[in-house]
Amino acid sequence: MVKNKRNQILEAASRSFSLFGYKGTTIDQVAKMADVGKGTVYTAFENKEDLFHAVLQRVIDELKAVFAEAIKEDQDGFENITSALDELHTFKEKHQLVAKLADEVRVLGSESANKALQQVEYAMIDLVKQLLIKAERNGKIHCPNPQATAFLLYKSYLSLVTEFEENYAPLEKEELIDIFKLHFMHGIAKDEA
Known part of the structure; x- marks a missing residue:
């Protein structure tokens, strides 16, 4: 996966976790905020926990x-x-x-x-x-x-x-x-x- 997409996902995840917290953030939200498909998020990160740790x-x-x-x-x-x-x-x-x-x-x-x-x-x-x-x-x-x-x-x-x-x-x-x-x-x- 292109490193730029990964960074795009990380930026969106950071915004989502900052706005909604850990419990309130979903992979769907992150994908939408990053303007990528849900599958792209799962290609870069195993799950929400993995994304959160990154x-x-x-x-x-x-x-x-x-x-x-x-x-x-x-x-x-x-x-x-x-x-x-x-x-x-x-x-x-x-x-x-x-x-x-x-x-x-x-x-x-x-x-x-x-x-x-x-x-x-x-x-x-x-x-x-x-x-x-x-x-x-x-x-x-x-x-x-x-x-x-x-x-x-x-x-x-x-x-x-x-x-x-x-x-x-x-x-x-x-x-x-x-x-x-x-x-x-x-x-x-x-x-x-």
Whole structure:
């Protein structure tokens, strides 16, 4: 099959999943939106689940690009981690498909949507973990368990920018960086002694 047709189907599927969620999307809808026959969709993708995973992989690839853009060589490790977490959160909040999946989980308890959101979250945590590993390799931090540390940083950041802001005044980005430096980074900072 021509790669262009596959991309056309993926674009249509992304729009459909963003508009109707996982449960509300059908192969018929995707075919109609892509202006191809239903058989063409099944030639490119085994089933709706396979199509959904391909769309989700595109989202994760986009997420990785956003993360890479947030990392600046002239920033210190703490600012890079906070900037990256900020970009990941913004991406998650603004990406239509991710927002629709979150709604579907909240309203319908959709297992497929929940698994998809977990995949996106695991990708986010893994990106933070890779940043921690790189910082440790460069001698900037001491981090014996980058997986647990990445999880803690990500979840803490998310809580500060969502739950905290529901009850208190929102924090400025500089305040977030200061909080992370004070409470997290000094604990993993490399001893200078």
